[in-house]
Amino acid sequence: SQQGEEDPQALSIQEGENATMNCSYKTSINNLQWYRQNSGRGLVHLILIRSNEREKHSGRLRVTLDTSKKSSSLLITASRAADTASYFCATGQRVYNQGGKLIFGQGTELSVKP
Amino acid sequence: EAQVTQNPRYLITVTGKKLTVTCSQNMNHEYMSWYRQDPGLGLRQIYYSMNVEATDKGDVPEGYKVSRKEKRNFPLILESPSPNQTSLYFCASSGGRGLTDTQYFGPGTRLTVL
Numbered sequence: 001s002q003q004g005e006e007d008p009q010a011l012s013i014q015e016g017e018n019a020t021m022n023c024s025y026k027t028s029i030n031n032l033q034w035y036r037q038n039s040g041r042g043l044v045h046l047i048l049i050r051s052n053e054r055e056k057h058s059g060r061l062r063v064t065l066d067t068s069k070k071s072s073s074l075l076i077t078a079s080r081a082a083d084t085a086s087y088f089c090a091t092g093q094r095v096y097n098q099g100g101k102l103i104f105g106q107g108t109e110l111s112v113k114p
Numbered sequence: 115e116a117q118v119t120q121n122p123r124y125l126i127t128v129t130g131k132k133l134t135v136t137c138s139q140n141m142n143h144e145y146m147s148w149y150r151q152d153p154g155l156g157l158r159q160i161y162y163s164m165n166v167e168a169t170d171k172g173d174v175p176e177g178y179k180v181s182r183k184e185k186r187n188f189p190l191i192l193e194s195p196s197p198n199q200t201s202l203y204f205c206a207s208s209g210g211r212g213l214t215d216t217q218y219f220g221p222g223t224r225l226t227v228l
Binding site (some may be wrong): 031033035040041043044045048053088090092093094099101102104105107 | 158213214216220
C-alpha cells in the first residue's frame, strides 16, 4: 500500500518566499522522514520526526506531524534557488519479524526562481 | 568520508545479459536496501538485508537477486535483465534502529536494458 503521498506534486516560488509541502499517509508509523533529491542524484536525508513528536526544526526547515490526521508538512523558509529539488516524505513502519520498512511517496518538485 | 558507493553509475546492456551492480558502505551499518526509482512510481524497495547472510524481499523483488556475504557490500544481481528493469537504482544503508532509521543513499545507477 502506498504511504506518504505528497501534495502538491509541483511547486514554483520566488526566491525568499516560503515553501510548504504536505504528506499524508494511511497506517500507523514509527517515524516520518523527509529527503531531498537533486535531479537524478541520490536522496539526502533532511529530517526525521518520531511518532511521539509534533514539531521539529533544522535550520530553515520546520517539520510538523499530526498523527491524528496522519499528515505531515515540511516548511522551507526564505527559500533559495539552491533549494530547487524534489522532496520526498517517507514513513517508517515496524514490520513483524522484520527490521521495518521505509515507504516513500512520489515527491514534490520544488522550483525556486531567482 | 562516510558514504555509500555504487558501481557502475551508468550501464546500457541488452536483454538477457547478466549484470551486477555493486554497493558498498563504510559506516559499519547493519541494514542495507536496494530501491528502484521510476517516474510516477516513486522509490520502491527491491530487497533488503538486516545483517550478513540475512536478506529478504521488498516490494518488487522479481527478476533480482542479492547477496550479503560481508557487512559492507550488498550487490544487486540481474540474472537475465529485461527492458522493464530499465530504471534508476539506489542502494542505501542505515544503522541505529534499523530499516526505519535514517537511510544513507548511494549516488544511483542508471540502467538501460535494450
